[in-house]
Amino acid sequence: MFFHIVLERNMQLHPRHFGRNLRENLVSKLMKDVEGTCSGRHGFVVAITGIENIGKGLIRDGTGFVTFPVKYQCVVFRPFKGEILEAVVTMVNKMGFFAEAGPVQIFVSNHLIPDDMEFQIGDMPNYTTSDGSVKIQKDSEVRLKIIGTRVDATEIFCIGTIKDDFLGVINDPSAG
Amino acid sequence: MPRRRGDEEDEDLEPEEDQEQAYDEEEEEEEEEEEERGMASRKRRRSNFIDDLAEEDDEEEEEEDDDDDDYGGGGGGRKHRPKRRLGSQFLDIEAQVDSDEDEEEEDAEDDFIVDGGADLPDDDVGRRIHRRPLLPREDEQEDVEALERRIQARYSRSAQPELDDETTDVEQQALLPSVRDPKLWMVKCAIGREREAVVCLMQKYIDKGPELQIRSAVALDHLKNYIYVEADKEAHVKEACKGLRSIFSQKVMLVPIREMTDVLSVESKAIDLSRDTWVRMKIGTYKGDLAKVVDVDNVRQRVTVKLIPRIDLQALANKLEGREVVKKKAFVPPPRFMNVDEARELHIRVERRRDPMTGDYFENIGGMLFKDGFLYKTVSMKSISSQNIKPTFDELEKFRQPGENGDSDMASLSTLFANRKKGHFLKGDAVIVVKGDLKNLKGWVEKVEEENVHIRPEMKDLPATLAVNEKELCKYFEPGNHVKVVSGTQEGATGMVVKVEQHVLIILSDTTKEHIRVFADDVVESSEVTSGVTRIGDYELHDLVLLDNLSFGVVIRVESEAFQVLKGVPDRPEIALVKLREIKCKIDKKISVQDRYKNTVSAKDVVRIIEGPCKGKQGPVEHIYRGVLFIYDRHHLEHAGFICAKAHCCIIVGGSRANGDRNGDSYSRLANLKTPPRIPQSPKRFSRGGPPIDSGGRHRGGRGHDGLVGTTVKIRLGPYKGYRGRVIEVKGATVRVELESQMKVVTVDRNSISDNVVVSTPYRDAPRYGIGSETPMHPSRTPLHPYMTPMRDPGATPIHDGMRTPMRDRAWNPYTPMSPPRDNWEDGNPGSWGTSPQYQAGSPPSRAYEAPTPGSGWANTPGGNYSEAGTPRDSSSAYANAPSPYLPSTPGGQPMTPNSVSYLPGTPGGQPMTPGTGGLDAMSPVIGGDSEGPYFVPDILVNVRRSGEESVVGIVREVLPDGSCRVVLGSSGNGDTITALPNEMEIVGPRKNDKIKIMAGVLRGATGKLIGVDGSDGIVKVDDTLDVKILDLVLLAKLAQP
Incomplete structure (x- = not known):
């Protein structure tokens, strides 16, 4: 069965992506990371349909990576017994x-x-x-x-x- | 046994001769005996009519009389014995006690208890009773009166035991000891002398007579250290035991009345032998075979069982035709259903007869009865075991073959159920009733009592809970349930139920995707996913392992004691079953190879096979070893989905993940494409031995130092000691380094940097250097690389692992593109970087170093990091801080190379060389310089691997000054002698209990025995000093057997 749900994920972004296109980079990375994956709870993430909200980034000590909490809408597919x-x-x-x-x-x-x-x-x-x-x-x-x-x-x-x-x-x- | 003989005679006579006559003779015989025996026997005879226990006093008298008769006359007793024995069949229970003791005195081989029981006389009588109806004719020929008389005569004697047979429960109860009866005392005696003690007591009784007030004494076979004495008072027991050495009468314990019967009750094994029970044969050809009881003759203690025959028809034919039969004892024919036609073909006579009792037809071949291919065999109850029979699935299947129908299943179930463990049912289990009125009722377990299980039935109108006998219940599963097998041969496997056939489930195994048939009883519902056992020892399912004979393969199935390994033979799948000990080690390293189009393939890359039998298959690469890829194709059902293919038969599909294109670096991929064809491995190897590039100032000329540019180095000396940075430029003897921690470029002497920090020393050495700053790093390392050394490729000396690649690996900055086009540097300094990572097939396993190293994360050092596929060793970043100043980028660095000079002087950390001991230098001159190579010593086993050749085991005979070794090939040292360069040799890692030689450290050259392995440390017992030392495994080499 397909569901359209909102999920949240902490994205780590390399500093080199910072700049004007930060958001785009973030989204494209998110898509790469998430689409096609599977979680027991939600099933397969088929596609990301939109970004709800990107939280404030947090710089990780030592690495320069920044962690953004991202809320995104996606279509998931999860098979059920009896379906x-x-x-x-x-x-x-x-x-x-x-x-x-x-x-x-x-x-x-x-x-x-x-x-x-x-x-x-x-x-x-x-x-x-x-x-x-x-x-x-x-x-x-x-x-x-x-x-x-x-x-x-x-x-x-x-x-x-x-x-x-x-x-x-x-x-x-x-x-x- | 005289008495036995008597029985047999009877038996023999009866069937053959006229029954009547036989009986008459018997009677006469008996009468004679009785006359001879005079008074005593008459008394005994009388006692037959007396309820045995009721008149105890009387019997005791009798007993005493008996004893008097037998023993009072001194030696005379012995003479009479055989006859007395014959008569003793008719003794009552009480009287028999003495006869038994008697017997024991003479010969203790008989089971005391069994003899002590009343079964023999019963049996005898029973047999006679039983035989009667078998001969119905007899009656017709005689007149009724005679018959009556005869019966009277015969049965009057045995009437008593016969009655016994039919005693009701109430009567049985009456026989139980009461408070007024004598008590049973438990007395301690010497272990192993229980019988002796009892016999002594008896002798004493004989000698002293009634003075001794005990009634009886019993030793039980299964009870050591104690005997039982029957007496009214404890004092009597003590009195009786006084003076007997083997009895310790200080402590006399009273056996509670309740338990008295238990003491002497005989466990009857045949109790639950009933039709359709599964049993196993205990002896003979069929030993261990499963059999099904078809008929039980409790009286004769015989059972008819149904077996799958193990008959060698040819041998049988030979035998029947009177030909000589060669006796092959070792050969037991395999079980096979009897095929009558086949038998006929061999001219074996097959008769078809109807069994008069059951009306069934049997084929009779050479005296054996067959039906439906099964052998029907009548055996003694003693020759079968009925306890704890757990038929395996296969066995049951076989039995079902010809017979099919489901009814018999139910019967066999009962046996299965009998073997259930306690706590079989748990609250909440889904169950189904398999027997009785409620058959097929489903429900859930609510409560479990001893035998009964309370279930909540599925049907609405039934009461809330029902109590059902455990044996009538069976676990119930529905298709789709995910279950785990908890017992039986498939124990541990998990899977989904595909089909339920009564109590049998068909499960689709999670790992193998094959069907497994199991009993519902053996299964529990579980969400766990396992493949059953997935590991033995250090090896797990899907591990790449190196086998004893230097072949390798992937573990595709773990069985109870062995692994199934898909060998690394491309073109055809070769499966080997290997035992744990046959596995040398796990190969766990990140290597990359090139596919058909020279693209780099590393683990996890998806490739497609374009040649060979598996053409068209596609999947991620799980392992790479010696140019062979192990690809996991989930659509491939065989071999757990693994396919083995040559790297050049495959093409990479999509981007290489390992190349980091996940991070969005498209150009790394590009770089791959641009990568010029690699030079074959071997030449590189040699170059590794050549002048090490690393720190040596002298050799840095020309393009050589370009290699340093961009690498991350550590400054070892001077004001910036301890700083790390990236080399920006190399100018003669100085380098300009951009410090990581300060925004600053400094110029330092070339000698005062350790340029290969990335590579650094092998992790194991590090701690010994005790350089403060590094320390924190190290702990993390060790656990990461437990397997490094052993798995290296031949040619790579164990000690190098750490230091091979001067740099680059992307591991420490996972997000950096590792991609500066590699040709940059490759082209740039082919010579100096001869040992560049790509070629190191043997480079140690990369453990992904997850946490980006501070500071280095963003350093996209152009020259350095991109070694993507080339440098599989992700882990090296871990070493980034490693303090090894001297560690050259020359892994295989040959000793004596000049470069060592170059850094030696200046190196504070630098005495090293030999890890662990600064002082070593002196000791190991051969290794001079910085070579971290193996410190070969004579007499150790090495694998010599030269380019393009199989690796060969050899023994180092002599270490030449230039570091190469004279090696005698062959593990016993009888092959050719060759001279091998250090980098062509790999030390054969010792295993537990191997003799070893220590290659480095203060104990260098010492021999010892590896008595244990603890992670990467070996526990060594040194031969000379007998000290036990803990040494790094890499420093140990297997000693050649003299």
Whole structure:
């Protein structure tokens, strides 16, 4: 799920950036530092949409670095248990398949794939129904439900299922 | 054992001959015996009809009589014994005591307690009872009256024990000792002489007769140091024990009535043997194998178990055909399901028979029964163990194979549950009822009592809490739960539940991304993420380690006692399972290499593989070693995501992070691109040995000193002593230095600066210099570099670590662009900077030095800092203050180099050379000068590594005056003799318990033994003095085995 929230961060700025463009430097550094990161609480920071407020800088003794408390608005993405997501399959193997929804990696175990879908090994490993009408392979788009999440410092990993009503392939590249 | 023999005879006779006849014979036999035995036996016989304990007095008399009979006649007793034994089967319990003691006297091998119990007679009788129905024909052939008579005759005798079998609880209760009964006293005796003590008491009783007022004495096998004596009064016990050496009767303890039964109760092992229990075989081919009980014959103490057969069909076929069977004792066939067809192919006769009892069909092969591929085997209860059986998952899986269905699971569960630890359920656990009426009810644990667990059911209409037996509960998890395995083979692993199959969970492991099957019982919910064990000793998952045989690899899995290592062999993944001791050390340094297009790649840079089997994979570089990259690709499922590839098969993707473009320096990247192709490593190495550039004034001519410009130096002498600054200009013998602390440029003598402060001495030496200003820095260092020395690349001598690179590293000013285009200096002084950081494959691991050094943070010294990738050694900043005046930028500096002269004189700090001891100079002439190189001494093991060659182990035979060494190749010193330059050699670091030679310090040249390692210090026992010294590990070299 996406959220638009305000976060705060202490930015350290090298003195060489001081000057007219200090603010720009600060913001660009903030973007570099923050966008794409992941925190357990808020999930992935997708984009910074604005700066609320930059506090007073504090010069750090000895280094000349200045610390600015910066409040910024950003869009974050955090997957939740039970959430239904659409994701792109990135890899298929006999244990299941991996899919990505933006920065989030989701694993769908073969136990959580409908029983009528069988793993087919080959050049393009895939899961296929017995009648061959539905096929999950790399780059397929699937709709899945997240049943578990694990949040690390740097990534969020989810386990999903497509063994439920209205879940499964929504767009098959090979069909198109 | 005579009595046993008697039984066996019976047994043998019965099945083969006509039953009736057998019995008759038996009877006759017995009768004869009885007649012979006269009075006593008649009494005994009578006693069969008497409730054994009720009429104690009577029995005691009897007992006494017995004793009189047996022993009163002196030696005569022995003669009679065999016969008496036969009769003794029919003795009652009380009377048996003496027979047992008797037996013991003769031969103590039998288990006292077991014999003391009443099971033998029971058993005997029971067997007979049991056999009867097996022979139904017999009855038809006789007239009923005869039968009746016969039965009467037989059973009248054994009626008593038979009744015993069926005693109700109440009757049992009545037998318990009361206050009026004699008491049991515990008496101390000599350890190991318990039996002897009891026998002595018995002998005494025999000798003295009723004078001795004790009733019985018992020694228990499992109780050392004590015997039990039954008597009415303590005084009686003391009296009886008087004069017996092995008994210490000072302290006689009364056994409380309550506990009396426990003293003599026999633990019955077979108690919980029931169908479907899991057991393990204790002996034979199947020793240790898991088996499932299919039938229990409590009477005969035999159990039918179902096993996975371990049968060598070929051998069986040979045997059945009467061919010679080669006996290979060591070979135990692997467990495998019996395949009847296969057996038939080998011409083994397979009969299909119906079991008359169960109605099931069995295949009978060579007398063994098979069904569904399982072997059904009837074994004695003693040959199986039923306690604490914890079938592993695999074993259970195997058993399930042919049988499939879920019902049997429940049964096997009961065994599993029996092995639960205490405190298995905790408040709040989600549970599910697996047995009984409430089956499949989910709930949460509210309270745990002994056996019962109170659960709060999930369903609304049920009462608030329900008490459920622990055994009917199983932990419950839902897909998506994050759990940790707390017991079993997968202990410690964490993962997310993917599927729940009854009590079995399928978990997706966090680290390996593989499925693990575990019992729900072995798991707890946890948010912790681990891969199970992630470290053994000093090595952790994903560490780059150097192995014994000088190969290296990344730890990709930590197993209970070994590591799985993905070896650093590009092109094909090679996995090795290595034990802790096979790992030499952890390689932990920041090296950078060049990719296909000569871009510098350092750790954490994202690269893409463009050649080889893993072509197309992409990921951050985790480790670099000897031109091999270990790349972590999270999409790569094998080998924990690690891929091993040659550096030149990869291209860097995006910017190099290590290059600092994170800080927004675009030009550092540019610099990379501009970097001219590097000169191969080796030539540089040599140059390292050449005239050190550092402080030597003489050599600074030409471009040489340009290298100094921009470096941060420290002033060692004069009014500005202790100041640090950046070199602005070098003019002949003087340099102009911009001081960091004052806005001022000063001119100082070239000799009075230590220009390579950045590099400085190895951290370990520093403290010894005791220069005040530095001191504070040092503490931080040491912990940072615990591994430095050992991991260096061959060629880099351990001692150098600190000093290699004269400068630059960006570590100490993390935010500075380290980027002045590197060609600047490279081009500028290729010669003098021959040892420039880039080439130092062996440079010590960089530990990021987080805190920017005051003052240096902003110094973007053009020449100095940018060595980005080139100088992996981030840590060197730590040394920035290091006081080593003499430390040249010549890491490998060869001794004798003139430059040493140049600074020696002026250096206050300068005697050093050999860290730690100023006085060393004299002692180590070879090393003269400033070379911080290894102080090679003869007889030590070194790795000789020359350019383009594998490193070879050799032994230093002789150290030549110029610092190079004559080295005999081969670890035993039988190879070629070569002359190696110091920088081509790397000392083989000793390990614990190795013989070592001390390379420096006052003890230089001394040998000893490394008895321990404490961080970077080694604890050495010096051979000559036997002193125990704590020395820096770098100063120690492994001594060649003579």
